[in-house]
Amino acid sequence: xxxxxxxxxxxxxxxxxxxxxxxxxxxxxxxxxxxxxxxxxxxxxxxxxxxxxxxxxxxxxxxxxxxxxxxxxxxxxxxxxxxxxxxxxxxxxxxxxxxxxxxxxxxxxxxxxxxxxxxxxxxxxxxxxxxxxxxxxxxxxxxxxxxxxxxxxxxxxxxxxxxxxxxxxxxxxxxxxxxxxxxxxxxxxxxxxxxxxxxxxxxxxxxxxxxxxxxxxxxxxxxxxxxxxxxxxxxxxxxxxxxxxxxx
Amino acid sequence: xxxxxxxxxxxxxxxxxxxxxxxxxxxxxxxxxxxxxxxxxxxxxxxxxxxxxxxxxxxxxxxxxxxxxxxxxxxxxxxxxxxxxxxxxxxxxxxxxxxxxxxxxxxxxxxxxxxxxxxxxxxxxxxxxxxxxxxxxxxxxxxxxxxxxxxxxxxxxxxxxxxxxxxxxxxxxxxxxxxxxxxxxxxxxxxxxxxxxxxxxxxxxxxxxxxxxxxxxxxxxxxxxxxxxxxxxxxxxxxxxxxxxxxx
DNA sequence: GGCCGATGTTTTGCATTCATTTTTGCCTTT
DNA sequence: AAAGGCAAAAATGAATGCAAAACATCGGCC
Numbered sequence: 104x105x106x107x108x109x110x111x112x113x114x115x116x117x118x119x120x121x122x123x124x125x126x127x128x129x130x131x132x133x134x135x136x137x138x139x140x141x142x143x144x145x146x147x148x149x150x151x152x153x154x155x156x157x158x159x160x161x162x163x164x165x166x167x168x169x170x171x172x173x174x175x176x177x178x179x180x181x182x183x184x185x186x187x188x189x190x191x192x193x194x195x196x197x198x199x200x201x202x203x204x205x206x207x208x209x210x211x212x213x214x215x216x217x218x219x220x221x222x223x224x225x226x227x228x229x230x231x232x233x234x235x236x237x238x239x240x241x242x243x244x245x246x247x248x249x250x251x252x253x254x255x256x257x258x259x260x261x262x263x264x265x266x267x268x269x270x271x272x273x274x275x276x277x278x279x280x281x282x283x284x285x286x287x288x289x290x291x292x293x294x295x296x297x298x299x300x301x302x303x304x305x306x307x308x309x310x311x312x313x314x315x316x317x318x319x320x321x322x323x324x325x326x327x328x329x330x331x332x333x334x335x336x337x338x339x340x341x342x343x344x345x346x347x348x349x350x351x
Numbered sequence: 352x353x354x355x356x357x358x359x360x361x362x363x364x365x366x367x368x369x370x371x372x373x374x375x376x377x378x379x380x381x382x383x384x385x386x387x388x389x390x391x392x393x394x395x396x397x398x399x400x401x402x403x404x405x406x407x408x409x410x411x412x413x414x415x416x417x418x419x420x421x422x423x424x425x426x427x428x429x430x431x432x433x434x435x436x437x438x439x440x441x442x443x444x445x446x447x448x449x450x451x452x453x454x455x456x457x458x459x460x461x462x463x464x465x466x467x468x469x470x471x472x473x474x475x476x477x478x479x480x481x482x483x484x485x486x487x488x489x490x491x492x493x494x495x496x497x498x499x500x501x502x503x504x505x506x507x508x509x510x511x512x513x514x515x516x517x518x519x520x521x522x523x524x525x526x527x528x529x530x531x532x533x534x535x536x537x538x539x540x541x542x543x544x545x546x547x548x549x550x551x552x553x554x555x556x557x558x559x560x561x562x563x564x565x566x567x568x569x570x571x572x573x574x575x576x577x578x579x580x581x582x583x584x585x586x587x588x589x590x591x592x593x594x595x596x597x598x599x
Numbered sequence: 600g601g602c603c604g605a606t607g608t609t610t611t612g613c614a615t616t617c618a619t620t621t622t623t624g625c626c627t628t629t
Numbered sequence: 630a631a632a633g634g635c636a637a638a639a640a641t642g643a644a645t646g647c648a649a650a651a652c653a654t655c656g657g658c659c
Binding site for chain 2: 642643644645649650651652
Binding site for chain 2: 179320
């Protein structure tokens, strides 16, 4: 039986209810964000049933707003809602991950293209700064720092695209992926660390030249390579996924 | 005062409740889909308040499931949820449309790239068939038939990508755009009808050669051109949007 | 005559309640 | 002893109820 990893310690947890004077709860988006974090951070096991009652106690609310939040999370793809059988944390199959990585690659490719259309020299300078910082982490073999800079750069490029819809879509996809433990997947990334660095050099170069179409290509392939590395690592369950890419 | 375009005729409307024998309602996804259609089809005016009580009567349900559905639609970006002030139909600004079109372009670019990796000759043959049908509509100047085929082709390419996550994301974005009256935007598309046909020829050509990266480019630019045509048409409110594209 | 505040109404957000379904434990039967 | 069935318990989906907030209407004031 799947054991639920709910920490039911005596610490009251983050009650969202406002019990100060005003009397009104007004949690609106807060509960949603809190619950999303709760799930994304892995407090519930993969495929585990989402216990309504327990979460109600945990967050100090009744079932109505909780269920509203669950519906939203289901729409976002974080959980599955089975008719009359409650919510379950969506366990990402190797195939799901492959799909998510490709979509993320597509969105980053788009971000790169759009960024080239409107990015300022100042923004590029900021990215360059993060890039150099990342390079120092690379030289020091500081995986964690490197990864942090890496994420920052990708985020900056998405932001430079100046498209809020794209950012929202990107964050949604990235959130779903975040549930799988990155560190595990990235251990294998170390094998192609130098390669990844060179790809980032190419990204920066294309960005400087505002070569949108070219950057778009690089971004997608960069993600695709990252995906392949991650896949290779967890090959135990992804044997059949090594189909060849026909793209040039 | 914004008048709500709710048709409150005596015709009972599509009650979702199951009153046959079983007694159980079990509307689950049905209400959501019905409500989404209701909004996407334009039964409510842009920016109009979404009247909970009226919709409850209309669909024959209580407020609880309706509000759950509204939360989901808000997450999808179809409506805005204002704290303590209810839901309003999200009115798409010219800027929103620009963003949505670009994201759609990015997703189709991705679809084209992925399709090249796995599409079969049979699937290409099907697309070619639709393409030729579309061409016949073009020769006959049948805008409606042409447009139908056009959409089919784009859908087929997205389907050929074999990525359910991509399809879902694509449908979400397409749904949001669908709320604006296509026909209006497409009247101007007529000006570049021949150009669009040539672009579709290029799409098919790249697809046949499985030239993923190239197809990706073509798909994005195809959408970008479509966007520009649509923008030009409704230029009354999009004067400042003519920023130049730096991409080669 | 127009602007501002008070008061009643409507609407919203959430809690609670209720009917139905699913699940679980126990008992019977073979 | 294992399998099947039944009943109790829990959980789900939805309806209703209730306090607070927004909205609307009306009266007072300048």
